[in-house]
Amino acid sequence: MDKSRILPQDKKYIFFDLDGTLTDPFYGITRSVQYALNHFGVKVDDLRELSRFIGPPLTDSFMEYYGLSKEQAAEAVEKYRERFSDTGIFENEIYDGIKELLGELKSQGRELYIATSKPEVFAQRIAEHFEIEEYFTQITGSLLDGTRVDKAEVIAHLIETAGIGDRELVIMTGDRMHDIVGARKNKIESIGVSYGYGGTQELEVAGATYVTETVEGLRSMLTGKSLQQG
DSSP, X not given: OOXXXXXXXXXXXXXXXXXXXXXXXXXXXXXXXXXXXXXXXOOOOOGGGGGGGXXXXXXXXXXXXXXXXXXXXXXXXXXXXXXXXXXXXXXXXXXXXXXXXXXXXXXXXXXXXXXXXXEHHHHHHHHHHTTOGGGEEEEEEEOTTSOSOSHHHHHHHHHHHTTOOOGGGEEEEESSHHHHHHHHHTTOEXXXXXXXXXXXXXXXXXXXXXXXXXXXXXXXXXXXXXXXXX
16 A cells, blocks of 8 residues: 555545435335336336445436336436435435534534435435535535436536545545446545445445445544544
């Protein structure tokens, strides 16, 4: 390891993915995907089969996993939002320890951001619902017209609009390969959290700078403190 590397505990700007990193959206996303697939006559009874939709852009997932055309995938996303925008959005829960971690980081003077492929308007509503929006300097996501869904584009937009000059002071935290690849494309370091939906192997293969299995492990990395230290 390069000894001159700025450790996560010394990074000033911390980017967080939302789904699978800050919150567990399993039921909200999978039931909304199930609803969209039913529109095309595709029945999926085991919601666990649909957990692979958590993280990547929805259009890509509908095309990759169920063979929909680009036009059909766009229609599927609209059906998904039909259910998600009012019901699925709140079938979600914040991971234990996350709110406390955000508060601790904020008290240290760190700048926190959300970088998600989820539509920005939904990400903002979720942050407000869980009463964590106050911790974030900016929440950035995709747009409802289908643009800025690629995680690298989201991160690039956030770096630019936040006016961040020194990328060595930025670290991206996420649970899927898209978070890690997006970070690498923007020349910033990353923490992969395997408690989400990607798993350790996916994160390591994608090239995560660091990997941790728990929220407490993430806290230790970002604050330099262990649970015993309080």
